Amino acid sequence: xxxxxxxxxxxxxxxxxxxxxxxxxxxxxxxxxLAQAADRAALADRRIVCMVVRQLTAELLGVVGDRQEVRxxxxxxxxxxxxxxxxxxxxxxxxxxxxxxxxFGLDRTTVSHACHVVEDRRDDPAFDTFVSTVERLAESVCMxxxxxx
Numbered sequence: 001x002x003x004x005x006x007x008x009x010x011x012x013x014x015x016x017x018x019x020x021x022x023x024x025x026x027x028x029x030x031x032x033x034l035a036q037a038a039d040r041a042a043l044a045d046r047r048i049v050c051m052v053v054r055q056l057t058a059e060l061l062g063v064v065g066d067r068q069e070v071r072x073x074x075x076x077x078x079x080x081x082x083x084x085x086x087x088x089x090x091x092x093x094x095x096x097x098x099x100x101x102x103x104f105g106l107d108r109t110t111v112s113h114a115c116h117v118v119e120d121r122r123d124d125p126a127f128d129t130f131v132s133t134v135e136r137l138a139e140s141v142c143m144x145x146x147x148x149x
Contacts, residue, residue, distance in 0.1 A: 043102060049093065050103040053138045054085035060134060083114035084131060090115050092135040093142060 058081045086104065089095045090111070097108040097115075104111070122128045 046095065046099050046103040049095075049142065050085065050089050050100060052141060053088050053093070053134070054081060056137055056141070057081045057085045057088070057134050060130070060137075083118050084134060086111050086114040087118035087131070088134050088138050092138050 058078075061077065061081055061084075082104070086100050089100045089103075090097065095103075097111045100106075100111045101108040118131065122131060
């Protein structure tokens, strides 16, 4: 018995440095960690694209729209900006409702509603021209950035 303890003690000391104990580290499944990393990268890419389209829409609306607005009208304008940005991401950039919802932090039904609202408002020629301009600019920005539209 003392001989077995000496053998196990000597093999343990050969495996770990003196004064340290061996702690087994969990090995993540390579496919799972790569898939999660790819999902996170894709989400980050979608968020950036959506935020660029949203900012582009806001800037264009600021140039075209009236800057003298009351607080309530400003809030409504920001909702319209978000709706137009979601619509452009869906129509011009071919993103699904789920992808857009995840990027904006909303529910996919909210994105669907926004797309329907913008589509209904496109009967107005001035609004249709504005949305078409945002679509063309978003496609151009994505093409220059190397992301297929």
